[in-house]
Amino acid sequence: MTDSTLTPERILEAAEEVLRRYGPDKTTVVDVARALGVSHGSVYRHFPSxxxxxxxxxxxxxxxxxxxxxxxxxxxxxxxxxxxxxxxxxxxxxxxxxxxxxxxxxxxxxxxxxxxxxxxxxxxxxxxxxxxxxxxxxxxxxxxxxxxxxxxxxxxxxxxxxxxxxxxxxxxxxxxxxxxxxxxxxxxxxxxxx
Amino acid sequence: MTDSTLTPERILEAAEEVLRRYGPDKTTVVDVARALGVSHGSVYRHFPSxxxxxxxxxxxxxxxxxxxxxxxxxxxxxxxxxxxxxxxxxxxxxxxxxxxxxxxxxxxxxxxxxxxxxxxxxxxxxxxxxxxxxxxxxxxxxxxxxxxxxxxxxxxxxxxxxxxxxxxxxxxxxxxxxxxxxxxxxxxxxxxxx
DNA sequence: ATGATGACAGATATTGAAATTTGTCATCAC
DNA sequence: GTGATGACAAATTTCAATATCTGTCATCAT
Structure with missing residues (x-):
């Protein structure tokens, strides 16, 4: 299962993937969270901003x-x-x-x-x-x-x-x-x- | 009188002045023409674009x-x-x-x-x-x-x-x-x- | 005849209201 | 208790309507 615990590493991978797909302007934290199947609040637990x-x-x-x-x-x-x-x-x-x-x-x-x-x-x-x-x-x-x-x-x-x-x-x-x-x-x- | 005949030189001076004042994004040919007191069509007589x-x-x-x-x-x-x-x-x-x-x-x-x-x-x-x-x-x-x-x-x-x-x-x-x-x-x- | 004009069409930019995003935090689930 | 959630306020972005601009050209003035 890809959805083990949420780690900075997994968030980074998802972020790269989303950036690659949407580009720097249209990438949002919500997008990254969505790609991981979590809420954006959870991303903020691992990265302050x-x-x-x-x-x-x-x-x-x-x-x-x-x-x-x-x-x-x-x-x-x-x-x-x-x-x-x-x-x-x-x-x-x-x-x-x-x-x-x-x-x-x-x-x-x-x-x-x-x-x-x-x-x-x-x-x-x-x-x-x-x-x-x-x-x-x-x-x-x-x-x-x-x-x-x-x-x-x-x-x-x-x-x-x-x-x-x-x-x-x-x-x-x-x-x-x-x-x-x-x-x-x-x-x-x-x-x-x- | 500053408004003798219209020359490329006079247009360039006006263009620099307008660029200095408004910046590259907000400067229009109409602005440059206005600064010279002529219509923008006259500017196009001296510069093709x-x-x-x-x-x-x-x-x-x-x-x-x-x-x-x-x-x-x-x-x-x-x-x-x-x-x-x-x-x-x-x-x-x-x-x-x-x-x-x-x-x-x-x-x-x-x-x-x-x-x-x-x-x-x-x-x-x-x-x-x-x-x-x-x-x-x-x-x-x-x-x-x-x-x-x-x-x-x-x-x-x-x-x-x-x-x-x-x-x-x-x-x-x-x-x-x-x-x-x-x-x-x-x-x-x-x-x-x- | 020469040079300037301004109306016009299509392209581009501005604007402001509506929608989305960021970052926080009280609450929830296990 | 630990970690995830989602409602929320403030900030930012989007979008579409409106306005402006670019480039052309038939017309005007001298």
Whole structure:
């Protein structure tokens, strides 16, 4: 039976399902409760507000991005290859998502825009992964930088056009790949030891 | 008398004034005509559509950005200093604009979002200015790159977070200046001859 | 002849009354 | 006692009627 006890986890699943079906504007707490066969008051027993529920859904989605990236960041391969794989995965994940299901991506975008704090933490997580890769590279002498955290943040910001959803409307441009290569080339040069 | 013959120029001035006052959503061609004391049919004699009028206003605004930058791009100072001044001017212009008059900036943003082609040309213009600076630097040996146009475009994209209006909501963040310095440091390193 | 007008049709936007939603909490069921 | 319920007030959204706007063009004025 699907209707065992009500848990935050089950509510999140239902919320994702409803969001997927109705979009961010038309999804209501009543809809989510209905999908679960409970009253909306019961949902409020597990999430203090609709905003908190939305934040939790956003966090779940962002984990889907950051967990695979964490695996890459900790792979036992050369730091330069690892850095490239990491950015490739970040960029292609976002791009595929935005193109294969634009409506769902728009939903994700709308949620993220309202869950600023959750997104901020996500970005911090990603930059921490970059720090891991940079540290490995500096230790083995293939990267030079006198300030790893600053450089990690700079790499993230310098590539924003290719992974920040606010730029998603450019991800189908024909020049996007060569533009990405151009920035990558520049950044790799910046990391080279003298 | 302000009511001499009706010209595109006078219509543009009136349109800017009305946009400034009412914002992009509530501005109508009828409003613009009223501001000029003419019928809206007369406006259509000079602009084929409301979209064309909007594009022309956008183009005018963007010229306000690109003309001062052109001056910097052609200054007779060291290419590295010139590059830095150019980006500083670009970044501070946008930032001041977005913070001193957020409503007008939002208006500009809304117009630009609908005038894609005009914006595309604006970006091409800016990248051409970067090419000028890079060429000077390569000629005098202070910059290295084997592909000036690609590098110019990469520099523009890598700094998008600090000048692309889609990122304007981060321009008041306290770390924005150090983030900018971080990216700048990286990019300068990438341009250094071996 | 040149340029401005305003009536018009179809498309779009506004408005405010009615319906729905959010979040609370006294009550209910087990 | 624990957890779910649904009635409720306040806030928000929906909807359809009404008004306005866009773009055209036959007509007017100079």
């Amino acid at each position: 609709k905003a908190a529920l939305r934040d939790a859904v956003t966090e779940r989605w962002l984990l889907g991005v950051s967990l695979p990236l964490a695996a890459v960041a900790n792979e036992s391969i050369s730091p330069l290859t690892r850095l490239r794989h990491w950015f490739d995965l970040l960029v292609t994940t976002k791009r595929r998502w935005s193109q294969q299901d634009p409506e769902l991506f728009a939903t994700y975008l709308a949620l993220a825009a309202e869950s600023r704090e959750v997104v901020r933490e996500h970005v911090t997580t990603l930059i921490a992964q970059l720090i891991t890769i940079l540290n490995a590279g500096v230790a083995s002498g293939v990267f030079y930088t006198d300030d790893v955290p600053t450089t990690a943040r700079a790499l993230f910001h310098a590539t924003a056009r290719f992974h920040d959803p606010v730029h998603a409307n450019h991800w189908a441009d024909p020049e996007i790949d060569s533009a990405y290569e151009g920035v990558w080339t520049l950044l790799v040069r910046a990391l080279q030891p003298d | 409301k979209a064309a009028l909007r594009d022309a206003v956008t183009e005018r605004w963007l010229l306000g950005v690109s003309l001062p930058l052109a001056a910097v791009a052609n200054e007779s100072i060291s290419p590295l200093t010139r590059l830095r001044h150019w980006f500083d001017l670009l970044v501070t212009t946008k930032r001041r604009w977005s913070q001193q008059d957020p409503e007008l900036f939002a208006t500009y943003l809304a117009l630009a979002a609908e005038s894609r082609e005009v914006v595309r040309e604006h970006v091409t213009t800016l990248i051409a200015q970067l090419i000028t600076i890079l060429n000077a630097g390569v000629a005098s040996g202070v910059f290295y790159t084997d592909d000036v146009p690609t590098t110019a475009r990469a520099l523009f994209h890598a700094t998008a977070r600090f000048h692309d209006p889609v990122h304007a909501n981060h321009w008041a963040d306290p770390e924005i200046d150090s983030a900018y310095e971080g990216v700048w440091t990286l990019l300068v390193r990438a341009l250094q001859p071996d």
